[in-house]
């Protein structure tokens with residue numbers, strides 16, 4: 001009972017784009033790093049992600065986007081989390097041009113993992129994000 | 139805020155419909171230890187869910203898709219602030235890293251977001267019985283906040299997974315057509331524990347054969363024993379979870395099982411048995427660590443004894459010091 005329990009995180013794809021191959025690779029990487037990954041898959045909305053995050057009590061929300069909607073959907077996701085009274089960091093991955101990263105950070109996105117991010121960086125970033133989440137009862 | 143105050147606040151919020159509070163409470167149950175014990179003590183005077191349904195079966199047979207359909211059936215009815223129906227979906231953890239991918243929600247997209255529904259994914263977290271401890275507490279928590287029906291989805295292969303059926307009033311075994319499935323079910327011990335059989339993927343060839351094989355095995359089992367006239371004969375029902383075919387029939391048959399339990403006094407009996415099972419299991423857990431520790435200390439050179447004699451010594455020692463440190467009062 002003394003080992004800390006595995007960190008629970010949520011992975012989802014926002015919007016209507018086609019496949020989740022990349023996100024599945026991330027899911028496996030994080031599983032192999034010891035995370036419990038609640039995998040929502042494709043075609044999620046900010047609302048469905050928030051509901052799942054509440055039910056699953058996750059420490060981090062990881063969102064993947066490849067449809068160029070990140071400047072709208074990213075801030076929308078952060079706002080939906082805040083509106084629900086949750087303090088869960090949001091990490092964005094997928095195809096996000098470097099010049100958009102500062103804007104997303106200003107809107108409260110914890111980190112952006114762009115194309116070609118090393119898998120170790122992904123793991124380290126999710127750990128860092130989880131560390132900002134408020135802890136357990138007891 | 140003290141831990142006890144925090145738990146009480148979460149319970150109050152959850153009873154007023156806060157999904158977040160309920161999510162938190164389930165994490166406490168899942169984590170085990172003192173906080174889970176404190177939470178469980180608060181469940182002593184709370185009502186259990188009206189009905190707990192287990193769905194077991196091999197990976198890929200369509201349990202999650204079936205569960206989503208059954209949830210939709212169970213969610214209809216008067217709505218209050220608290221979800222009427224909850225799902226606990228269990229997936230294995232990686233034995234190497236302790237991590238897990240919990241993907242059951244993929245099949246529950248439509249229903250998972252409905253206000254009448256609460257879905258929680260749980261990882262197995264190893265085979266030390268942790269899950270077997272967490273799930274009963276989680277079910278008590280769900281019942282105590284007002285959830286009427288709890289559906290537990292779990293992979294039904296091997297001893298540990300079958301432990302989970304000890305939490306359900308009604309157990310549905312799911313399988314898909316294919317040569318040998320009935321035999322696999324028998325080998326996995328499902329014939330004895332399941333109250334209903336869903337032969338899912340009935341849109342595929344081989345359904346009639348799978349249904350017939352199962353029926354024959356069940357009849358053979360009934361002929362062998364226990365037929366006291368009141369016995370429940372598990373129905374075998376073909377389903378297509380992807381398009382909903384057969385779901386109404388499966389759900390009514392499950393409800394008929396519950397009615398049968400109530401009418402025969404069986405509901406109270408299975409619940410009593412379940413509590414005894416949980417007590418026995420946890421008592422063994424409490425002693426196991428101390429047995430291992432005492433065994434490691436034995437100086438085998440001091441006496442020429444058989445392993446059985448040593449074991450009797452260890453058991454006597456551990457029982458003589460049953461309230462020694464290391465036995466956490468739960």
Ligand SMILES: Nc1nc2c(ncn2[C@@H]2O[C@H](COP(=O)(O)OP(=O)(O)O)[C@@H](O)[C@H]2O)c(=O)[nH]1
Nearest residue numbers: 197198199200201202203245338339378379380
């Ligand atoms: N053809 C067919 N496929 C199904 C049926 N039910 C589920 N599936 C598919 O089987 C796969 C596994 O389903 P899932 O519910 O995740 O199975 P689980 O691992 O037992 O929970 C998915 O691709 C489902 O779409 C069915 O009745 N017919």
Ligand SMILES: [Mg+2]
Nearest residue numbers: 201202242291
């Ligand atoms: Mg499943």
